[in-house]
Amino acid sequence: MRLVQLANGNLRSVAMVEEPHLVLLNEVTSIYQLAQRALAQKMNLTKLAQSLATGDTISYDDVYARNSPMTLLVPIDVPGAPQMTLVSGTGLTHLGSARERQAMHAETMKKSDAEMTDSMRMFEWGREKGRPCAEEIGIAPEWFYKGDGSILRGPFAPLNVPGYAEDGGEEAEMAAIYVVDSAGEPHRIGFCIGNEFSDHVFERKNYLNLAGSKLRVCSLGPELVIDEKFDDVPGRVRILRKDAVLWEKKICTGEKNMCHSLANLEHHHFKFEGHRQPGMVHVHFLGADALSFGEGIRLSEGDVTEVSFERFGRSLINKIVIDKPITSPVGVKAMV
Structure with a gap:
C-alpha cells in the first residue's frame, strides 16, 4: 500500500x-x-x-x-499545525556513515584513522548492543533533532541552504513515520524515502556542531509506504549538475544493513514522555549509508539530488537553492 x-x-x-x-x-x-x-x-x-x-x-x-x-506534497504533515510534527533522526546506524564520520572527526581532532573517535566508539557500541533480544533494552543510539513540520519539503521542492550555513549536503535515507494516539501510544504508519540534508562543513569543524548542522530543511516522498518490510533495502543516490551525473552511488538500508534494530531505535525515541504527546506526528530519519560530501563533492546552486529505494516508490528529486548570506545579526528586542 x-x-x-x-x-x-x-x-x-x-x-x-x-x-x-x-x-x-x-x-x-x-x-x-x-x-x-x-x-x-x-x-x-x-x-x-x-x-x-x-x-x-x-x-x-x-x-x-x-x-x-x-x-x-510531502507525504505526511498535520495540516495547519506544523508544530504538531517532530522531525528527528539517528546517526551512526550504517557502517558507511560511521566510516565517513570517523574520517571527518579524526581530521578535525588531528587523530589518525587508527585512533578511534567518539563517533566510532558509539558505532561500535551499537554493533555490540544495538540489536537486543525481545523484551530486552539495547544501547541508545545517537539522536538528533531537526525541527518541526515547517522544515519538511516534498518532491521537486527546493532544498535551501540558508544564509547562515556553511554548506548543504544530501543524506539519502529512509524515514519512519509515526502518529501518537489519544492515549499516548505511538503507532508506525509506514516508511518513506527521505533526504536528510545537513551542513557537513560546519559539523566537520567540531563534532559538537552536529546539533546545529542538522537544523535545516529536508525532503520526503513522493510516497508513504504502509505495509512494506524494512529488512534489506537497496537503493541509489545521485547528484546531477547541468543535467549530467556528477556523482552516483549504490546504497543499502534496512535492518540487515544497520547495527541497531528498528525496535531498539523506536524504544529509545519514544521512551521520552515528551515524544508521546497525543496527536503528534513523528518523522524519524534512520541513518545514511553514504553521502557525496564524504567523497569531496560540494553541492552548488541548481544541482539536483535524486534518491531511490527499491519497493518504496518513485524517486525523490529536489533542486539545491543557495540563499543569500546573512550579513547582520538577528536582533532581539527587550520587553521593557
Whole structure:
C-alpha cells in the first residue's frame, strides 16, 4: 500500500498508488486524517484506505512530470499545525556513515584513522548492543533533532541552504513515520524515502556542531509506504549538475544493513514522555549509508539530488537553492 498527498490549488487530497495511476480517496484530505480515523475506528489502516479508494483515477506519470494541475506534497504533515510534527533522526546506524564520520572527526581532532573517535566508539557500541533480544533494552543510539513540520519539503521542492550555513549536503535515507494516539501510544504508519540534508562543513569543524548542522530543511516522498518490510533495502543516490551525473552511488538500508534494530531505535525515541504527546506526528530519519560530501563533492546552486529505494516508490528529486548570506545579526528586542 503506497499513498501520496496531492494539492490542486488550495484543495488537498490523498491517493493510493496503482502504477501508472493514482486513485483518489474519498472522505479524507490528508494521511494524518486517515490515520486518526483508523485509530478512532480501531481499523487496519490499509483496509481503511482501500475502502475509501473509490474516487477518480488520474495519471501518476502526468503528476510526477508536473504536467497536471495536481502537485505532489510531502507525504505526511498535520495540516495547519506544523508544530504538531517532530522531525528527528539517528546517526551512526550504517557502517558507511560511521566510516565517513570517523574520517571527518579524526581530521578535525588531528587523530589518525587508527585512533578511534567518539563517533566510532558509539558505532561500535551499537554493533555490540544495538540489536537486543525481545523484551530486552539495547544501547541508545545517537539522536538528533531537526525541527518541526515547517522544515519538511516534498518532491521537486527546493532544498535551501540558508544564509547562515556553511554548506548543504544530501543524506539519502529512509524515514519512519509515526502518529501518537489519544492515549499516548505511538503507532508506525509506514516508511518513506527521505533526504536528510545537513551542513557537513560546519559539523566537520567540531563534532559538537552536529546539533546545529542538522537544523535545516529536508525532503520526503513522493510516497508513504504502509505495509512494506524494512529488512534489506537497496537503493541509489545521485547528484546531477547541468543535467549530467556528477556523482552516483549504490546504497543499502534496512535492518540487515544497520547495527541497531528498528525496535531498539523506536524504544529509545519514544521512551521520552515528551515524544508521546497525543496527536503528534513523528518523522524519524534512520541513518545514511553514504553521502557525496564524504567523497569531496560540494553541492552548488541548481544541482539536483535524486534518491531511490527499491519497493518504496518513485524517486525523490529536489533542486539545491543557495540563499543569500546573512550579513547582520538577528536582533532581539527587550520587553521593557
